[in-house]
Amino acid sequence: MSNEQFNALHYSDPMVARILDAGEQCIHRFGIRRTSMGEVARVGKLSRGSIYNHFNDKEALIEGIIRRRQESFLNRTEGRLENEATLVDKLTQSVLSGRKDMEEGLFAALAEIEPETVAMMFLDPRFYQRSLSFWPPHVRMAQEAGEVSAELDIVIATDLIMRLVVSLVMFPRMGVQLNTRSALRDYLQQMVSRGLGPAL
Amino acid sequence: MSNEQFNALHYSDPMVARILDAGEQCIHRFGIRRTSMGEVARVGKLSRGSIYNHFNDKEALIEGIIRRRQESFLNRTEGRLENEATLVDKLTQSVLSGRKDMEEGLFAALAEIEPETVAMMFLDPRFYQRSLSFWPPHVRMAQEAGEVSAELDIVIATDLIMRLVVSLVMFPRMGVQLNTRSALRDYLQQMVSRGLGPAL
DNA sequence: CAATGAACAATAATCAATTTCTGTTCATTT
DNA sequence: AAATGAACAGAAATTGATTATTGTTCATTG
Secondary structure: OOOOOOOOOOOOHHHHHHHHHHHHHHHHHHHHOOOOOOOOOHHHOOHHHHHHHHHHHHHHHHHHHHHHHHHHHHHHHHHHOOOOOOOOHHHHHHHHHHHHHHHHHHHHHHHHHOOHHHHHHHOHHEEEHHHHHHHHHHHHHHHOOOOOOOOOHHHHHHHHHHHHHHHHHHHHHHHOOOOOHHHHHHHHHHHHOOOOOOOO | OOOOOOOOOOOOHHHHHHHHHHHHHHHHHOOOOOHHHHHHHHHHHHHHHHHHHHOHHHHHHHHHHHHHHHHHHHHHHHHHHOOOHHHHHHHHHHHHHHHHHHOOOOHHHHHOOHHHHHHHHHEEEEEOOOOHHHHHHHHHHHHOOOOOOOOHHHHHHHHHHHHHHHHHOOEEEOOEEEOHHHHHHHHHHHHHHHHOOOOO
């Protein structure tokens, strides 16, 4: 019962990294359904028992792989945001990064093999809960810069930001085609700074 | 080649109505995968040939059923909105109606039997394109009432409204738990009237 | 002490044979 | 004219027997 594998993922542990690497490779090539623990072991050149030492079951392994990917995405995105001056520019960049990842990353490969699985993941609220802690620091910076209201509840602001970003990544076009960076930026500028409210 | 069945759906045609009724009953009970054209014919007490007279294939029949449901939902919602004074109240009511329909309607039954199918539908942009014409009149009314900016591009306003409503129906909780009508109304009030912008 | 590999019952995937369903045609009926 | 029902080939689902995978245990290894 020494299983604390649920919460903390020890990416630094070389064994865990090897398992996740092998698992991700398998998922990328064969999809989740057709990836077996034995195959992951074979690809990672380790024993099946070792995998079960670090992950309770296949589901936990898959979740670990997805989590690491998601965190890697957030880190890469965080890096890109350092070039962006305003919150609106950061949002724009995040949507573009998100779309690129959906088109080129692990999810793109998975969506080709098992689109229903990807669809289920995207509709699972837990998928987004993990990213919720990403935005508060940026909201605070925007508050200090006077870009958004200082009285703003950070949790509520994060909520709107997440909803907009998720929606814009999932649906590049809802009513308007928001393809280009500038169209996206103008749209986000208006939505964040004054919604549909009265003209300035 | 006299097939104009694609675009216009003649709900007034009693034969079409019988087919859609029977089809919907089948989908509701067995799901899409386990519903056969023969079963629909049996339930509707008509011939399989008749179904193919009005719908090119099974996919077209399913789409017809979903479309009719969606239009019925929009009509019912439109009715409920007549009691609501402001755009924000209309949005609130629409989100609540949407959630109720997701919990009790055809989609709820379908989600129990074939969750992946429902997930795929919800991530299909076409699913929302059909509802895009719903909001412009309400945006215009809000403009005339001075609730939202008169210079506002209606298409852009509709885009934000759709994104918010869809997101709030799909995910009752993103950052904040938006369960109650009042919490939802307060949230929408802020997002529509001033986004994250400066305090009034 | 973690990693290994073998053994194991229970569960799930696979495969080929069979049955059902789809989409089309057409002669007949209403 | 539209609805019917039967016939049909090709596609898809179902079935039951077989094989692979899962998750667990444990003695052995590095």
